[in-house]
Amino acid sequence: MNNRMTQGLLGGVLGLLLPLTAQATADDELVFGSVAMDIPAQMLSRLEPFTEYLAGTLERDVNLRLSSSMPDAIREIVEGRSDIAYLTPVAYIRANQRGGVEPLARTITKGEDSFRLMIVVAEDSPLQSPEELAGKRFAFGDEAALLQRAAVVDSGIELADLGAYHFLGHYDNIVRGVISGDFDAGILKDTAAYRWEGNGIRILHASPALPPYVIAARAGLDPALQDRIRAALLTASPDDPASGPAMRALDENYDGFAPVSDADYDVVRGLIAPFD
Template identity: 70%
Template sequence: MKRVLFSCLLLVASLGVQANEPRAADELVFGSVAMDIPAQMYQRLAPVTEYLSAAMDMPVSLRLSPNMPDAIKEVSEGRSDLAYLTPVAYVRARVRGEVEPLVKTVTDGEEAFRLMIVVAEDSPIRSVEDLAGKRFAFGDRAALLQRATVVGAGMALETLGEYHFLGHYDNIVRGVMTGDFDAGILKDTTAFRWQGEGIRILYESPLLPPYVIAARKGLDPVLTERLREALLAARPDDPVSGPAMRALDPSYDGFAPVTDAEYDVIRELIRPFDTPPAQAGR
């Protein structure tokens, strides 16, 4: 156990050093926020860089950032050539550095998803308005889109009785079903899994675009197109790209073409969180 822990600490340390090192002129740098434990995120993304290295016939190195602002800064300022970004992170990076979307993820055959506000199956709550003064469960504190969806549904966060961040969706399901919380928010796949099994869907968000792989502004157009083609060719059942896809996320079927306009719905949802308080009523 000590040996494993020591190895993980060395890995995390090496990733931190890597983030500050200049990149070679003949390599590409793939960036991402370390959404999971850094060692686990490395295990998820390292096979992707290995696949791209072979497909591009040039080194592709991995650079993990400790948080979303740093990941956005890295690709926006050109220290990362590519980045695996959440929808909100992509929108921020587009504003800051005019990054170009290359591909979006496809999950269980779907190129978009919804967030669902859910309550217990026998709850007397019948509308979003009924959530006023109630206890609400969110997932990750950094998942702005969850809060934006609740606000977009017509429920100001300050109107809720209280809200807490429980991390994983399974914790939200458990909290709502046991009555610790009156309502919570889930990704559609989780909500559908529990619908009729103790959970009732109260509200569905608009269709939302998924994670995106984006390229920095000014990346050679020929390289950009080759990267896009390599990613679009990746499939979990392909002997060459399959290990990378399965490592990144077992639920991914592959990647699909994407446009910036698809993320306008994200821009609209997070707009209230980008408005200075003094301007909020204008």
């Protein structure tokens, strides 16, 4: 999809509230926020089944609000326009720092309650190590995703040694840029890398295990409601008839959710400190 088509689709869907059930009153509405990490249409298809699962479990309207960038998603939950949100580790840290946002549960990927960032290249690329990226063109996602840059530096290549690097926003754009040869390498969340591995993409390097994406609640959200949401998350499973379709839609590599605390993200705070 070219940039003009992507921008047109973004304008048509981002910022919309999408009602998923009419059982509850407006006072019972719960707004679920997320940054559009993939192209908007794909994020809608991933998140709508999950908000439907929450709506049925909580017996209230759950409406989806997609944001076009990480700063926008952070602002939405900090200012209370989103009640809960699906956030990257850095987005959670920023939202917690600025608005007291609280973590509810973290994702489990292939049995691990952590995730990795993957440096990827085209399948036929001659590159075999991160050090060989010196002088090469590199694709990042959101410019606010500081952890991506920290992971690249941690792999052994300084950003200043890259030939050039650009911020492409969505993971799909990174994949297309690498496969097409516009970029020699890029960085993806592990689950995105797994989806494309062997289909034009090869994983060159995996970061150490990092605390994963988190579903968090805005400051002041009713504690009893937080407990109900947390319970719905912790009991979700790909094999469960009620939550399974929602889990598989959210990410086919997710096994469920695990308990979480703010201290789990201190390692990320340390990694991104040099880039603040």
